[in-house]
Amino acid sequence: MQLKRVVVTGMGALTPIGNNLEAYWEGLRTGKSGSAPITYFDTEKFKTKFACELKGYNPEDYFDRKEARKLDRFAQYALVSSDEAIADSGIDLNVVDKFRVGVVWGAGIGGLETFQNEVIGFAEGDGTPRFNPFFIPKMIADIAPGNISIKHGFMGPNYTTVSACASAANAMIDALNYIRLGHCDVIVTGGSEAAVTMAGMGGFNAMHALSTRNESPETASRPFDATRDGFVLGEGAGALILEEYEHAKARGAKIYAEVLGGGLSSDAYHMTAPHPEGIGVVKVMENCLQNAGLKPEDVDAINTHGTSTPLGDVAELKAISKVFGEHAPKININSTKSMTGHLLGAAGAIEAIASILAMEHGMVPPTINHSVVDDQIDPSLNLTLNNAQKREVNVAMSNTFGFGGHNACLVFKKLG
Numbered sequence: 001m002q003l004k005r006v007v008v009t010g011m012g013a014l015t016p017i018g019n020n021l022e023a024y025w026e027g028l029r030t031g032k033s034g035s036a037p038i039t040y041f042d043t044e045k046f047k048t049k050f051a052c053e054l055k056g057y058n059p060e061d062y063f064d065r066k067e068a069r070k071l072d073r074f075a076q077y078a079l080v081s082s083d084e085a086i087a088d089s090g091i092d093l094n095v096v097d098k099f100r101v102g103v104v105w106g107a108g109i110g111g112l113e114t115f116q117n118e119v120i121g122f123a124e125g126d127g128t129p130r131f132n133p134f135f136i137p138k139m140i141a142d143i144a145p146g147n148i149s150i151k152h153g154f155m156g157p158n159y160t161t162v163s164a165c166a167s168a169a170n171a172m173i174d175a176l177n178y179i180r181l182g183h184c185d186v187i188v189t190g191g192s193e194a195a196v197t198m199a200g201m202g203g204f205n206a207m208h209a210l211s212t213r214n215e216s217p218e219t220a221s222r223p224f225d226a227t228r229d230g231f232v233l234g235e236g237a238g239a240l241i242l243e244e245y246e247h248a249k250a251r252g253a254k255i256y257a258e259v260l261g262g263g264l265s266s267d268a269y270h271m272t273a274p275h276p277e278g279i280g281v282v283k284v285m286e287n288c289l290q291n292a293g294l295k296p297e298d299v300d301a302i303n304t305h306g307t308s309t310p311l312g313d314v315a316e317l318k319a320i321s322k323v324f325g326e327h328a329p330k331i332n333i334n335s336t337k338s339m340t341g342h343l344l345g346a347a348g349a350i351e352a353i354a355s356i357l358a359m360e361h362g363m364v365p366p367t368i369n370h371s372v373v374d375d376q377i378d379p380s381l382n383l384t385l386n387n388a389q390k391r392e393v394n395v396a397m398s399n400t401f402g403f404g405g406h407n408a409c410l411v412f413k414k415l416g
Contacts, residue, residue, distance in 0.1 A: 003180040008256040010089025010241030012081040016052035025357050028365035033218040035232050048210045050217030051196045052234035052341030072111035073194035077237035078144035085239035102156030102184045103145035104175045106167030106191030108345030110141030116199040156184045164402030169348030173262035175242045185247045190349035192237035222369035223306040223335035231307040234341030238349030257356045257412040261292025267405030278319030284407035285323045292411045297327045301396045303355045306335025314376045332364040334384040348400035355396035359414045
């Protein structure tokens with residue numbers, strides 16, 4: 001059968017460097033750091049005392065107080081970003097066939113804060129199981145797309161993908177394929193996460209995964225730098241409206257980009273560490289190119305997973321050199337996690353959005369905070385260090401990898 005073409009017609013962002021799409025791009029363009037001391041709880045006894053929190057986010061700006069109390073922050077973020085994307089798409093909700101509109105969402109953890117607070121409350125009690133009646137529906141990872149569909153009446157496929165930090169990218173690939181195969185006309189997709197909590201920070205610290213650069217949090221996320229010491233935890237959401245091309249064209253929609261393809265693979269190596277030679281990462285990018293019908297030399301920019309961990313950054317860049325060969329130095333490679341931190345299950349969404357905005361504006365956002373060259377990294381690679389670089393971007397790739405060895409890769413193309 002002939003696969004249908006899929007395009008992006010709307011986007012929404014709620015990030016540590018901007019609370020809407022326009023502000024997010026401004027933060028990316030100017031190399032803004034979202035990392036700062038944690039304000040949500042007392043960090044005195046924590047090894048890491050900073051994160052990439054949202055700035056100036058007040059749930060009562062978006063929800064009434066009663067509604068907000070029923071929603072974990074990760075679900076709030078999902079609703080806020082998806083509302084922006086739906087509005088941006090210009091879809092007439094009174095006309096669209098809602099049985100052919102789905103919601104496929106990503107979350108690596110889900111309602112961690114809700115779970116943490118309910119368990120602490122029980123532990124501090126007398127043993128009587130007094131739990132909030134909204135405990136379970138606030139916590140479960142699938143409640144984010146559930147709430148989006150309930151709010152707008154979307155009655156197509158509705159579920160959450162969970163593959164750690166690759167969750168949102170998996171969601172987008174699933175959404176792409178549902179539309180390609182003719183099952184849906186429109187899918188709201190993306191991801192959200194709200195793990196800047198005592199349990200989240202404590203758990204990642206116990207794994208030695210987080211940076212402990214407490215003396216300079218704004219420079220702690222430093223992908224590709226020789227002094228990097230772990231990732232910076234972030235929070236927020238990104239939403240994209242994926243739509244069948246002819247459906248979008250018929251209603252005169254603005255089209256940001258075409259989703260050409262997606263690739264998946266597994267490292268099958270370690271629970272948290274990447275394969276040192278990036279074997280799974282090589283395969284996921286090859287799979288993505290094949291799925292999109294592209295050659296390596298077609299790619300202009302790659303938004304890397306680039307978490308700022310000693311092992312992960314080197315393995316990914318080795319894989320890029322292997323896949324792209326002589327073309328690799330001609331690609332603008334960057335890591336927007338240097339600015340946003342690592343949004344876990346939402347990372348793939350906000351980084352796909354960053355890739356699409358780079359195409360739209362003809363500018364690749366920088367990898368900030370780089371000061372010391374790592375001799376394990378090929379010096380011929382253009383890592384877009386410290387300042388944004390102007391260039392025409394016709395094809396952009398976005399890499400996202402998760403604990404457990406989950407690898408996902410998407411590629412977007414500007415419509416000619």
